[in-house]
Amino acid sequence: MKSILSGLSLGRVRLSVQLLMLLLTVWGANLVGYYAAEKISTALPALSCAYDTQNGGYCALVPLQHQLDHQVGAALARAQQVALQTFLPLLLTLGSFLLAYLLLGKAFCAWVCPLGTVQEWLYRLGRKLGLARRTVAPTRLRWLRPVKWLVLLGLVFALPLAAGLGVAPHSAGNPYCDVCPSRIVTTLLTGQTDELALKVGGDALGLALSLIGNTVAGFVLLASLAVRQPFCRVCPMLAMNALARHVSLLRLDKREHSKCAQCGICSRACPMDIPEIHHQHGRRAFTEDCTLCGRCAEYCPDDQIIRVRVGPLAAFSSSRDYYKRQVKRETPDGERKVIRIARAKPVDSSHGG
Known part of the structure; x- marks a missing residue:
């Protein structure tokens, strides 16, 4: 049975999609306007950062955390109109995520996510610079794989909910965004440096999260030169995408x-x-x-x-x-091959007829 993309280079098609989506998710607001109603989507299953004031659509983790903090937790604390004020907005966010996921599924990670694209290009840069390549052994994958689920449960769900209930400080309202490297990486692509500043005016948790965020972003940028997709391995969006991979x-x-x-x-x-x-x-x-x-x-x-x-x-x-x-x-490991064109040998005319 002939493939839909038969005859095309899948890698080049994906590169084209990555370029288009990087323009949309980092600078797209220049076309569609900034934030809220002007955004294309608030439920992208990819790390398109809301702190980037020029992007054209941001990921589901942003409204999800805010709804758990300001709507779910607060509504449970007040115990008023729980059904309307709590679960309906949450179900709408998750429902729009699942609808998008039904169409493209986990491909959002490799084809749309701007942080994934930056990591992939940094790895290619590392190959050009001749840096040593590193892989993650299967034995290490066994303990690394649960991390993304812990990040999803702890930083995306539990802490925002605790902040809404009043048992955690206000800085716990969107803790994942504070440590997400996309917040720093994609805003730097637009020339913004504000997100590099540490949050020293708030509580200790806010300062700690901003320190962790800067450290993680720096580590991801450096590690990407030698390791393929280092942050993707612990990304909570990958965990969310994995929940329904077989229904996509x-x-x-x-x-x-x-x-x-x-x-x-x-x-x-x-x-x-x-x-x-x-x-x-x-x-x-x-x-x-x-x-x-x-x-x-x-x-x-x-x-x-x-x-x-x-x-x-x-x-x-x-x-x-x-x-x-x-x-x-290119080799399977991602090493680009140099294509050498053989030069024709000069003709010796001294023995010509």
Whole structure:
């Protein structure tokens, strides 16, 4: 069955989408206006930062935290009109998130998220600079994977709710935004430096969160030069996207093949160092850490083994011919190859006829 994107370079198509979405999620407000009603969406399943005053749409984590703080927690504390003031706005935010997710699913992480794009480009810069490359071993992934769930439960849900109930300080109202590296990275892209300032005028928690935020942003920028997608591995948005990955129309699919046990190129190509794409097949190969970048399908050397599907249709399928073209330009690890053009030898005219 012929793929929808047959004949096209999936990597180049994704790069085009990343460029377009980076323009939209960082500078898009210059076209659509700033904040609230002028925003394209307040429920993007990607880290499009609301602190960036020029972006065109921001992520679901912003209204989610504010609603848990100002609406859910406060309404529960007052015990008045809980159904209307608490759960309806929350359900609307989550509902719009699920609607967007139903269409594109985890691809928001690899194709739309501006922080993911910046990390990916920094890694490419690191390759050009000749820096040593680092991967995350499967043994470390076992303890690293739960972190994104702890961040989601603790910083996105629990602390804002506690602030709304009055048992946590006001600075706990949107704690994830205070530590999210996208707050600093994307605002710096627009020339804003205000978010680098520490919050010294408030309480101790606010100061601690701003210190952690600056530290995390600096670490992510430096680590991205050697490690692929370092923050994506602990991102709460990835956790939210993972909750419903099997109900999305867009998903990853791998067919069992006898050569897979000796190959493993797909796992080397994966920016998230996912071992399951090598050792598993079917639904088990589509793990919680997958961002649907499609590199595993691009670097699978056999036909129709790994597919990116839209419902029953194959948007992109692995192909031996595609693999041969791809490895001429870039290795599975992300090392760009220098294409050398052989120069013609000069003709010796001294022996000419």
